[in-house]
Amino acid sequence: RASGGESWVGVYNPDMARRAQDLLVIETALMGALERNEFSLVYQPKVLLPSRRPSGVEALLRWNPPGRPPVPPDLFIPMAEQNGLIVPIGAWVIAETTRFAAEHMPPSMRMSVNVSTVQFRDPGLLDAIDAALHASKLKPSRLELEITETAAMSELTLAIEAIRNMRNIGVRTAIDDFGTGYSSLSYLTRLEVDKIKIDQSLLPKDGDERMWQVLNAIIELCHAADREVLAEGIESEWQAERLAEGGCDKGQGYLFSRPIPPDALRAYLQREVG
Numbered sequence: 666r667a668s669g670g671e672s673w674v675g676v677y678n679p680d681m682a683r684r685a686q687d688l689l690v691i692e693t694a695l696m697g698a699l700e701r702n703e704f705s706l707v708y709q710p711k712v713l714l715p716s717r718r719p720s721g722v723e724a725l726l727r728w729n730p731p732g733r734p735p736v737p738p739d740l741f742i743p744m745a746e747q748n749g750l751i752v753p754i755g756a757w758v759i760a761e762t763t764r765f766a767a768e769h770m771p772p773s774m775r776m777s778v779n780v781s782t783v784q785f786r787d788p789g790l791l792d793a794i795d796a797a798l799h800a801s802k803l804k805p806s807r808l809e810l811e812i813t814e815t816a817a818m819s820e821l822t823l824a825i826e827a828i829r830n831m832r833n834i835g836v837r838t839a840i841d842d843f844g845t846g847y848s849s850l851s852y853l854t855r856l857e858v859d860k861i862k863i864d865q866s867l868l869p870k871d872g873d874e875r876m877w878q879v880l881n882a883i884i885e886l887c888h889a890a891d892r893e894v895l896a897e898g899i900e901s902e903w904q905a906e907r908l909a910e911g912g913c914d915k916g917q918g919y920l921f922s923r924p925i926p927p928d929a930l931r932a933y934l935q936r937e938v939g
């Protein structure tokens with residue numbers, strides 16, 4: 666997703682040759698970005714349905730190189746996965762988010778962090794999480810890891826084991842972007858996650874009754890497998906109402922809140938939770 670004119674690529678690259686060169690420039694800049702403190706986190710609330718009370722937040726990584734436009738996560742995260750930088754960057758995300766949750770979030774609220782395959786292939790992940798939990802004194806059950814369906818399917822054995830390891834230390838897990846892979850349903854019970862996050866692409870944008878019936882069936886199926894269900898990318902009032910009618914447990918999307926910086930989140934929590 667090239668966010669219109671925001672990325673270096675969009676701005677400076679009329680053709681493929683330039684594009685490849687710019688990608689190299691971006692990757693070179695990415696190498697030192699962590700040391701230069703160029704990353705930040707924004708937080709997007711998740712709410713209970715139908716009450717719409719916030720139940721937690723998802724941390725989303727941002728990269729703002731000084732003097733340049735922000736680089737979209739869909740561009741730099743796959744890059745960091747390929748060159749392995751996602752491991753130290755991900756460790757920073759875990760340290761930062763656990764500290765923030767322990768210091769600034771009410772005890773009823775959970776912090777969700779995205780992890781990619783490269784991270785759970787890394788034997789140091791469990792230690793990094795353990796260390797962050799100890800340093801922050803955050804209760805393990807207040808941390809949740811989101812693993813995309815595609816990542817879990819591509820390395821099923823590894824995913825099953827990683828999810829089990831997290832469960833053993835009390836950290837919660839969720840399947841992210843559910844419904845974008847193609848073997849979704851058969852693996853629903855094999856991956857012992859706590860939550861399923863239904864991808865935005867499965868959420869009807871209009872009154873398409875057949876789509877709603879399919880979505881409601883998916884919600885029921887997840888419940889039958891004893892998984893909590895969250896719908897992503899909710900943008901309209903009536904989508905939230907239909908989801909609540911269909912028994913969806915939680916929702917997330919621009920309707921409730923966009924991803925917001927730490928200060929704005931603290932204000933939001935004060936307002937919504939007290």
Ligand code: C2E
Nearest residue numbers: 724725726738739742758779780781898899900918919924
């Ligand atoms: P994701 O985990 O599926 O995150 C949801 C994306 O949808 C976010 O994009 C969010 O800003 C956007 N979104 C939320 N609500 C709405 C809505 O109502 N409508 C629309 N159109 N979009 C909505 P973002 O922040 O650009 O992140 C893109 C992806 O980058 C994430 O997808 C995730 O896979 C990855 N990512 C972000 N932060 C991290 C991180 O710390 N580590 C790893 N490994 N991946 C991350």
Ligand code: CA
Nearest residue numbers: 723779811841
């Ligand atoms: Ca996610």
Ligand code: CA
Nearest residue numbers: 841842862897
């Ligand atoms: Ca998602």
Ligand code: CA
Nearest residue numbers: 813841842864
């Ligand atoms: Ca996604």
